[in-house]
Amino acid sequence: MNDAVLYDVRPDGIAILTINRPESRNCLSLDVRQGLFAAWARFDADPAARIAILTGAGPKAFCAGGDLKEMVETGLKVPPRDMFPVPYETLKLSKPTIAAVNGVAFAGGWMIAQGCDLCVASTSASFAITEVKVGRGSPWAAPLIHMIPQRIMMEIILTGKPISAQRAYEIGLVNRLAEPEALMDVALALAQEVLEGAPLSVQAGRESVMLATEMGRSAALDAAWAAHEVAYNSQDAQEGPRAFSEKRKPVWRGE
Numbered sequence: 001m002n003d004a005v006l007y008d009v010r011p012d013g014i015a016i017l018t019i020n021r022p023e024s025r026n027c028l029s030l031d032v033r034q035g036l037f038a039a040w041a042r043f044d045a046d047p048a049a050r051i052a053i054l055t056g057a058g059p060k061a062f063c064a065g066g067d068l069k070e071m072v073e074t075g076l077k078v079p080p081r082d083m084f085p086v087p088y089e090t091l092k093l094s095k096p097t098i099a100a101v102n103g104v105a106f107a108g109g110w111m112i113a114q115g116c117d118l119c120v121a122s123t124s125a126s127f128a129i130t131e132v133k134v135g136r137g138s139p140w141a142a143p144l145i146h147m148i149p150q151r152i153m154m155e156i157i158l159t160g161k162p163i164s165a166q167r168a169y170e171i172g173l174v175n176r177l178a179e180p181e182a183l184m185d186v187a188l189a190l191a192q193e194v195l196e197g198a199p200l201s202v203q204a205g206r207e208s209v210m211l212a213t214e215m216g217r218s219a220a221l222d223a224a225w226a227a228h229e230v231a232y233n234s235q236d237a238q239e240g241p242r243a244f245s246e247k248r249k250p251v252w253r254g255e
Helices: 030-045 068-074 108-115 139-146 150-159 165-170 180-195 199-212 217-232 236-245
Strands: 005-009 014-019 051-056 061-063 097-101 104-106 118-122 126-128 176-178
Touching: 005 030, 014 030, 014 180, 051 061, 051 108, 051 180, 061 097, 061 108, 097 108, 097 180, 104 108, 108 126, 108 139, 118 165, 118 180, 126 165, 139 150, 165 176, 176 180, 199 217, 199 236, 217 236
Parallel strands: 014 051, 051 097, 061 104, 097 118, 104 126, 118 176
Antiparallel strands: 005 014
């Protein structure tokens, strides 16, 4: 890994990935892309890490998108599908993820926030799919149709105009809002709420949500039942009801 992306795991199992290029508004330059690929791979392979929070250094930008200067210098036309580190697109992650958006999340910044399972945003943050303003494209935005209404998605993509964090919350792109100084506290609290659940149940539930966005109702139900078999057959599935009946907090073993 390089210092473009910082990786830290707290004792409670929450990994924090920080894009560390505030001087360039944390844009997706080559070193940032490489750092994100490495950090996500490290997270998924790290047994001490159970959930990840992705954020950006500095108060101004979560990520301002692609490195336009690099695109000019390289004469980039159609970006390779594996150019950017996006969960469910170019990354396979088996654990939940949260985007903690601390400033602008434009173009590729929106893209990587969208790729996370959950999103917390500072009230000073803003979101935009700005590709129409610079003659580029946003094919990565296609899955957005499962998150927000079609008319709103169409306006955001066709105009390229930013929306506020409040508006992003209203349309369902953002799960929780936080004052700027409380952003990480709110993100950590959300992560801890997820960690309170049985690990295998969380994993199966996360997988079921993604399956449901990719197939019809009947196929999604069949796939979701199959995804939950491990959780149902686990020791944790016995521990949960037992702990409830004994009026105590369950002790999850993840097995």
